[in-house]
Amino acid sequence: xxxxxxxxxxxxxxxxxxxxxxxxxxxxxxxxxxxxxxxxxxxxxxxxxxxxxxxxxxxxxxxxxxxxxxxxxxxxxxxxxxxxxxxxxxxxxxxxxxxxxxxxxxxxxxxxxxxxxxxxxxxxxxxxxxxxxxxxxxxxxxxxxxxxxxxxxxxxxxxxxxxxxxxxxxxxxxxxxxxxxxxxxxxxxxxxxxxxxxxxxxxxxxxxxxxxxxxxxxxxxxxxx
Numbered sequence: 001x002x003x004x005x006x007x008x009x010x011x012x013x014x015x016x017x018x019x020x021x022x023x024x025x026x027x028x029x030x031x032x033x034x035x036x037x038x039x040x041x042x043x044x045x046x047x048x049x050x051x052x053x054x055x056x057x058x059x060x061x062x063x064x065x066x067x068x069x070x071x072x073x074x075x076x077x078x079x080x081x082x083x084x085x086x087x088x089x090x091x092x093x094x095x096x097x098x099x100x101x102x103x104x105x106x107x108x109x110x111x112x113x114x115x116x117x118x119x120x121x122x123x124x125x126x127x128x129x130x131x132x133x134x135x136x137x138x139x140x141x142x143x144x145x146x147x148x149x150x151x152x153x154x155x156x157x158x159x160x161x162x163x164x165x166x167x168x169x170x171x172x173x174x175x176x177x178x179x180x181x182x183x184x185x186x187x188x189x190x191x192x193x194x195x196x197x198x199x200x201x202x203x204x205x206x207x208x209x210x211x212x213x214x215x216x217x218x219x220x221x222x223x224x225x
Contacts, residue, residue, distance in 0.1 A: 002067050002068045002123075002126075003036070003038060003064065003130060004024060004026075004039065005063045005064050005066070005067035006061065006067075006130065007024035007040065007041050007060060008023075008024060009059035009060040009061075009063025009064065010041050010057075010059055010060040011023060011024065012059070013052075013059035013060075014056055017047075017049075017052040019047060019052065019056065020043070020044040021041050021042065021043045022041050022044070023041065024039045024041050025040055025041070025042070026038075026039045027039065027040075033122075033126065048194055048196065049194070049195070049196045050194060050196045050198060051149075051204070053145055053148065053194065054149035054204050054208075055204075056145070057143075057145025057149070058142065058145075060134065061135050062207075062210070062211065064130065064131050065127075065131050067127070068128060068131070071120055071121075071123065071124040071127075072099065072121055072127075072128070073102055074120060075117065075119070075120030075123070075124055076099070076103055076115075076118070076121050077106055078118035079106075079117045079118045081115060081116070082114065083114045085116045086112065086113035086115075091224060091225070092224070094222045094223045094224070094225075095112045096125075096129075096132065096217065096219060096220045097216060097217045097218075099121075100112055101217075128218045129220075131215075132215060132218035132219040135211060135215040135218065137155075137158060137162065138158075138163060139184055140184075140187075140189070140190070140191070141184075143211070144191070146208055146211055147208075148191050150208070156189065156191070159189055160189070163184055163185060163189075167181065169221060173225075174221070174225055176223065176224065
């Protein structure tokens with residue numbers, strides 16, 4: 001549902017600008033945590049205007065984030081305290097800032113490692129991770145579209161810098177950053193040229209700061225270890 005809201009945010013933004021796009025596709029996969037490799041829409045024509053690129057790019061993460069907040073709050077309220085539970089298994093999950101803030105409100109003084117998350121909260125956690133990944137300002141990711149509307153062709157230097165940062169992150173935090181770096185290098189670094197030279201405007205600049213705040217709330221350098 002969270003991934004669906006994310007993709008339908010993109011889809012309805014495309015409809016608003018009369019950009020030809022498909023309804024969402026979901027990619028099933030036998031993964032124990034998610035059961036899916038995510039979802040996507042196929043945009044069938046170039047997006048050549050800054051306003052359209054920005055709005056279509058930002059609509060997905062904001063819609064998905066709005067959809068996950070309530071399940072995350074409810075899921076944490078249904079969780080329980082089990083001392084040391086985070087270190088009891090073979091896999092450890094990172095704690096993004098939004099989850100930690102909700103945990104602190106629900107369980108004051110209890111460390112995150114002692115909170116046994118309810119499955120609803122863990123499902124929302126997956127949505128948080130998907131939101132953080134999509135908002136990274138790199139290439140074809142949603143964050144890349146948002147920043148490209150501001151920087152244009154200069155965006156590519158920022159993308160390559162962040163991909164390079166993934167190399168030490170993979171060593172110090174989680175090997176999965178090497179996987180994402182490889183995927184982005186081979187499939188997600190290029191952008192179509194824009195024909196619109198107009199400034200992006202103050203209203204969309206404020207929305208960009210909102211997207212940055214969502215990224216800060218959602219990101220963790222070590223999602224799964």
